[in-house]
Amino acid sequence: xxxxxxxxxxxxxxxALGAALIVFFSLHLAPGDAVLAALGDAGMxxxxxxxxxxxxxxxxxxxxxxxxxxxxxLARGDxxxxxxxxxxxxxxxxxxxPRSIELVVAALLIGVLLGIPAGVYSTTHQDRWLDYLLTAxxxxxxxxxxxxxGMLVLLLFGLTLxxxxxSGYISFADDPGQHLQLLILPxxxxxxxxAATVTRMxxxxxxxxxxxxxxxxxxxxxxxxxxxxxxxxxKNALLPVxxxxxxxxxxxxxxxxxxxxxxxxxxxxxxxxxxxxxRDYPVVQGVVLVTAFxxxxxxxxxxLLNASLDPRIRDGSQ
Amino acid sequence: xxxxxxxxxxxxxxxxxxxxFTHAGRLAGGLAIIPLFASRGGALQAxxxxxxxxxxxxxxxxxxxxxxxxxxxxxxxxxxxxxxxxMVYSRxxxxxxxxxxxxxxxxxxxxxxxxGKTYTFTLRRGVLWHDGKMxxxxxxxxxxxxxxxxxxxxxxxxxxxxxxxxxxxNAATVRFTLPSPxxxxxxxxxxxxxxxxxxxxxxxxxxxxxxxxxTGPFVFRDHQPAVQLRLTRNPKYYMEGKxxxxxxTFTFFRDNEARVAALKTKAVDIMDFVxxxxxxxLEANPEMRVYFDKETxxxxxxxxxxxxxxxxxxxxxxxxCAVDRQAAIKAALxxxxxxxxxxxxxxxxxxxxxxVRQNYTYDPDRAKKLLADAGYPNGFKTTILSNxxxxxxxxxAVTVQAGFKAVGVDAELKxxxxxxxxxxxxxxxxxxxxxxxxxxxxxPDFLWSYFNSKSLWGQNLKLHDNEMDGWLDQARASTSxxxxxxxxxxxxxxxxxxxxxxxxxxxxxxxxxxxxxxxxIHIPGYSWSGERAQEWWLDK
Numbered sequence: 001x002x003x004x005x006x007x008x009x010x011x012x013x014x015x016a017l018g019a020a021l022i023v024f025f026s027l028h029l030a031p032g033d034a035v036l037a038a039l040g041d042a043g044m045x046x047x048x049x050x051x052x053x054x055x056x057x058x059x060x061x062x063x064x065x066x067x068x069x070x071x072x073x074l075a076r077g078d079x080x081x082x083x084x085x086x087x088x089x090x091x092x093x094x095x096x097x098p099r100s101i102e103l104v105v106a107a108l109l110i111g112v113l114l115g116i117p118a119g120v121y122s123t124t125h126q127d128r129w130l131d132y133l134l135t136a137x138x139x140x141x142x143x144x145x146x147x148x149x150g151m152l153v154l155l156l157f158g159l160t161l162x163x164x165x166x167s168g169y170i171s172f173a174d175d176p177g178q179h180l181q182l183l184i185l186p187x188x189x190x191x192x193x194x195a196a197t198v199t200r201m202x203x204x205x206x207x208x209x210x211x212x213x214x215x216x217x218x219x220x221x222x223x224x225x226x227x228x229x230x231x232x233x234x235k236n237a238l239l240p241v242x243x244x245x246x247x248x249x250x251x252x253x254x255x256x257x258x259x260x261x262x263x264x265x266x267x268x269x270x271x272x273x274x275x276x277x278x279r280d281y282p283v284v285q286g287v288v289l290v291t292a293f294x295x296x297x298x299x300x301x302x303x304l305l306n307a308s309l310d311p312r313i314r315d316g317s318q
Numbered sequence: 319x320x321x322x323x324x325x326x327x328x329x330x331x332x333x334x335x336x337x338x339f340t341h342a343g344r345l346a347g348g349l350a351i352i353p354l355f356a357s358r359g360g361a362l363q364a365x366x367x368x369x370x371x372x373x374x375x376x377x378x379x380x381x382x383x384x385x386x387x388x389x390x391x392x393x394x395x396x397x398x399x400x401x402x403x404x405m406v407y408s409r410x411x412x413x414x415x416x417x418x419x420x421x422x423x424x425x426x427x428x429x430x431x432x433x434g435k436t437y438t439f440t441l442r443r444g445v446l447w448h449d450g451k452m453x454x455x456x457x458x459x460x461x462x463x464x465x466x467x468x469x470x471x472x473x474x475x476x477x478x479x480x481x482x483x484x485x486x487x488n489a490a491t492v493r494f495t496l497p498s499p500x501x502x503x504x505x506x507x508x509x510x511x512x513x514x515x516x517x518x519x520x521x522x523x524x525x526x527x528x529x530x531x532x533t534g535p536f537v538f539r540d541h542q543p544a545v546q547l548r549l550t551r552n553p554k555y556y557m558e559g560k561x562x563x564x565x566x567t568f569t570f571f572r573d574n575e576a577r578v579a580a581l582k583t584k585a586v587d588i589m590d591f592v593x594x595x596x597x598x599x600l601e602a603n604p605e606m607r608v609y610f611d612k613e614t615x616x617x618x619x620x621x622x623x624x625x626x627x628x629x630x631x632x633x634x635x636x637x638x639c640a641v642d643r644q645a646a647i648k649a650a651l652x653x654x655x656x657x658x659x660x661x662x663x664x665x666x667x668x669x670x671x672x673x674v675r676q677n678y679t680y681d682p683d684r685a686k687k688l689l690a691d692a693g694y695p696n697g698f699k700t701t702i703l704s705n706x707x708x709x710x711x712x713x714x715a716v717t718v719q720a721g722f723k724a725v726g727v728d729a730e731l732k733x734x735x736x737x738x739x740x741x742x743x744x745x746x747x748x749x750x751x752x753x754x755x756x757x758x759x760x761x762p763d764f765l766w767s768y769f770n771s772k773s774l775w776g777q778n779l780k781l782h783d784n785e786m787d788g789w790l791d792q793a794r795a796s797t798s799x800x801x802x803x804x805x806x807x808x809x810x811x812x813x814x815x816x817x818x819x820x821x822x823x824x825x826x827x828x829x830x831x832x833x834x835x836x837x838x839i840h841i842p843g844y845s846w847s848g849e850r851a852q853e854w855w856l857d858k
Contacts, residue, residue, distance in 0.1 A: 036744060037737035039392075039471050044758075044774050046476050051470040085387035085527035092543060151575065159579050166583060168569060169545050264571050266544035274544070277707070278386060279737050285768070295650040 012296035018159055019292035020285055024070065027281050035059055037279035038083040057083055070285065078280040079289075082275070089286040092271055097290060099169070100267030103259065104252045106187035111194025112245065118195065119202020119241075120234060126207065134199060141196035146255055150189045151261040157185060167264040186263040190255050194248055200245050205237035212236075218247060239310055246302025250295050351703060353817035371836065375856040376565045379847075380577050380589040383850070384544050384570035387527035388515035390513035391465045391472040397572075400510040401590065401848030405549055405566065406448075407513030407532035409438055410458065410492075411504060415850070417760050417841055420504045424453065424494050424514055424533065425492075434499030435796055440490045446554045447516050448537045455486035460517035462494075468669040475513035475765060476774060477758060478503075499795045502763035509759050510848075535561040535852035544570060544692060555852065562855035581830060587840070587856070588831035590847045600830045609840040611827040613664035616755040617646070617710075619702070619718050624780040625749050627698060631816055636688035637750075638678035638820045641721035647823050650713035654826040661810030662755055662765070662821055669762035669803045674810040680819060697726025703748035704731065705739035710825065715752040718822075746778055755821070762806045766790045769809065769818075777819060834858040 035054045039045060054060050058069065073080055080087040118138075122131045141149075158166030165182055172179040209215060210233055218228045257269040268287055275283035385399035390407055409429075411420040425439035445453040462484045465472050481497035496503065506512070519531045530538035535557070536549035550565040569586060571577035574593045581600075583587045592600060592608065600606050612639060621628035621637070628634060647655040660674040678684075700722075715731055722729045729750065734742065743746050748846035757764040767773050770790045771781045786809055793805035813819070829840050829847050837853045 029733065031738045031741075033737060033741040036741050039473070044473050044476060045471065046468070046774065049468045049471045049475070053471045056469065084524050087528050087543075095542065096544070110501070152581065154576065159582070162583065164578040165585060167571070167573070168580065168585065171542075171545075262573055264569075264573060264576050264577065266542070266570075270544050270572070274384075276387075277737075 002166070004016055005300065006301045008303065009297075012293065012300060015296045016289055016293035020289040021067070023279070023288040024067055024285055025063070025281075028066075028111070029286055030279075034083060034279040034281055035142075035278075070282070072155070074289075079286040083280045084278050089283050092283065093268065093286055093290055096266060096268040098272045099265065100256050100260070100269060101255065101294075103187055103190065103256055103265060103267060104249060106183055107190035107194055107252050108245065108249065109253075110187060110191025111198050111248070114191070114195035115198025115233075116202050116241070118199040119206065122199065122203040123206040123210070123233075124229065138196035138199045141192050142200075146189060146193060146258045147262060150186070153185055153189050154262065167262070168267050171265065182263075182265075186259045186265050189263075190252060190259050193255065194252060197244065197248060198241060201241050202234075202237060202271050205240050206233050209233045209237045240307060242305055242309065243302055244300055246305075249298045253291065253295070320830070369836070369857075371483045371562045371855040372857060373562050373855070374564050374601070375858070376567055377563050377588065377835065377854065377856065378586040379566055379568045380580055380586040381568050381570050381593045382574075382577065382589075383572070384549075388538075388541065389470075389526040390510050390515070390532050391470050391474075393529070398568075398590075400531075402547060402549075402568065403510040403513050403532075404534070404848035405536040405851045406530045406535045407510070407515070408445075409508055409512050409514060409725050411508045413505070413508045413760050413841060413849075415839060420508050420760075424458070428504075434501075434795070435496045435537075437494040437496075437503060439494075441490055441492065442556060443490070445533050445556045447519070447533055448552060448744070449519070450554075451516070451518060453514070453533055454517075455489065455492045456513055457517045458492045459484045459486045460520070461514045462512075464515070464520070465512065472511060474506075474509060474758070477506055481753075497697075499762075499797070501794055501796060502759065502761035502766075505761040505763075506759050536563075536566060539565070540706075546570070551641050557852055561852035563851070566851065575818075581832075584832065587835055588829065588847075590829050592828040593829045594654040594826070597654055597826065597828060605833050607831050607833050607835070607838075609829045609831070609838065611840065614756060614825055615825045615827055616658060616662045617650070617655075617753075617756055617822045617825065618716050618819050619714075619750050619752045620779055621750050622746060622748055622780060623782070623818060624746075627692065627694060630692050632688050632692035633694065634817045634820075635678045636685045636692060636694075637722065637727065638676075638817045639681045639685035640725045640727065641718050641820065641822060642680050643822050644680075645720075646714050646717040649717045650710045650827050651823070655823045656826075657823050658821040661813060662757075662768075663762060663806070663810070667762060668799060669806040670692065671803070671807045674807060674814060676821070677814050678820075680721075682721075682725050689725060689727070694726075697722075697728060699728045699730070700749045701730045701732050702750045702752060703734050703739065703742055704733055705751040706733045707736040711752055711754070714822065718750075718752055738803075743778060746780065755819070762802070763790075763794055765806065765809055766794055767815065781818055783812070783816065783818075830835065 035057060038057070039050065039053060058066060061069075066284055070080065079093070081088050082092070115194055118134050122134050125131050154166055157163050165178070166185075168182055170178045170182060215228060215232050218232045219225075223232075256267055257266070257273065259265065260267045260269045261273070268291065272284060272287040274280075275287065347526050381398045381401065383398050385402060388399060388402065390399070390403040408424045410423060410425040412423045413419075414421050422442070424442055424445060426442045428437055430437055430440045433558060439458075441453065441458070447453060462482070462568070464470050466478065466482065479497070479500075483495040485493045485495070487493055500506075513532065515526060515779045516531050520526060522529070528541070532538070533556070535552050535555045537552045539548040539550050541547040547568040548565065549567075551561055551563060555561065569580070571580065574596075577589055578593060580586045597608065601608050617635075619641070621634055622631055643657040647653060647657065658675055659679075660672070663670045663674075689695065702715050702719055704711050706712055712733060715733070719729045719731055732742075732748070743751055743753075755768060758767055768775045769781060770776050770787050771783065772787065788811075789805045789808050793802045793809070796802050796805070829838075831838055834857045836855050836857050839850055839853075841848055841849050
């Protein structure tokens, strides 16, 4: 198991690096001059100014040399500095990455805490009106784009009812209460989509497990229905749900791009979009590298969690 | 950028306060600004001025974008940094409140040599940096040497041209020696890019793109990128008793709805760049003050003079007649704009003349006739360069395209994101470009930066009009305002006749604040929303 985990970890690193390299080359092939973008008002700058800046940023070197230089710095644990403002990328990542993860974790919690009970309820009340209602709500939540649902949530709870602050960010250290209030709307918007998916998956998996022989046996032994439902059915139905949840972490991280924009949540997606707009290559590369690494790590954790839930997987990996 | 567009015309990102094609749009001098932006707040502001200002309070200011870098010299494509820099840094001179000229700031007084080439500034004594050190002439010399150094990549530096020498001959004075007289030199010094920075602070290794140390009314406290930037009161500011506010907290919003919602719910006290669709609602609120700038953002399309058929003046005149300005205002500005009937000067400027009128206004029949006269009775094919980053530009381009089509000119839209668009303009890779012109400093000499063939803009457009170059050079060198005015009238009349660039409309730029913010002023076009913050106070 340990060797398996270690192998996956090493593979994760190379996967992340591969993703970052793809981004490195595709970014440099994209139209638009990084120097002009970094300088901002480049339309009014002399060619001498532009050339000096190009040299300073190292963009007058060949792409391979630039890539080698970046990898060499990376090997020393140095993600580099922003083209635009010279700030160390690690510093910006250290500030923004936890904010995005916080949003994802909060959304995940909302998704799981709402989705699993709703899925169980749907299973036990199959083909009744509440099951249909939950199915309809799930479909709606999955179908409506997050920029629409986000805006609706903002207008309803922020502007009309004024229950919660509309948008912004205050760090937990500065004001924990305000921080959590500001987290609720974006996390809920993101979490409801997750909840819908989890509901559907839980319902489907449980219905399938309920038809299994061991569930029938459990009932035949006279076990209470609650025990059959939660210990035998739900526990076994959770495997695909856990896998799905792991996969959804990637979707949630992707979903933060819109949600962070709508709710002015200053996470890593905000950093990424801003850097891409400014052709700030080192920042984009840094964000992609960290995101990719995080994603493969989550996949690894899901695998390990599955192994711990299912002895067949655990035994097979040993 | 960086979004006065909004509604259906929502931009894809926050609106830059400066234009892409211009270096920093800000105008200033010569424009009597108060009547331009007073709006409903004017009379109330005047009466409030008589009231004793209250001290204290943190002003919450919603900016449309997070400044990409904090360095006043190398500020990026948004005006947000200028608002912040105006509060943290000081300059040698500032614009007068009506922007009719300059007023002392760090320079107590100045002398100009009879030949107009030497400016000697006497510095105010006892001015302290925020770290407690004394301001010296060496700091001023360092600031301008740094500004002119190509390594700083300062967008404003080329405005001064080459060869400006700065000396600090003694402990109280700074001397600038120009290669040739420049009537706009003082107004140029009053822009935020000419903020004075601390030599010791920079030489200690501090990155000015990331940290600020000035002599202005507010002290930089911290900057959390994409979250907020906090300033606190400078208790040692040289204007005794000022500023009145304890601090200013800027929060950054990329989304317009969220920004307007924050103002409406009083999560912030003031916002810049009100989206066009929200203007009416905010204006209707009796507790709100809306500060307009309606005359200094000129939407235009400009033609590459070396590309056929734009070397033919009749073609340019025809295209000017082809575009429906009102339709462009509706499409691009949600109706919040004004058709430009003259040249690119605002009515309050000392160089403005009602005699300058557009000769080739919207008239499709005339456009067709001019095209036929030019030898293109069946029109021709061309391309229009614009960007997708700012809906107001994109929608203007669409309207221009429709106007062309109606007279037989088949124009393909070339829409790119801002960096690509910028690159294509700078490298002359376009037939027709759509964007905005905003005066770079408070003097009609800004026309030199756009229409002199030696200017960067002139080179991008491949302008070559010796007569116009001569007028612009003479106006820059002249010390007589009357003579300069006549020269600028000549320049504008020539522009109206030869139309290398067609001015379509201006937009209603606006800041909005709750009425309890007192003595706020907004200088149109120029440094936007951060001027004279030492005078602002909260009546609550």
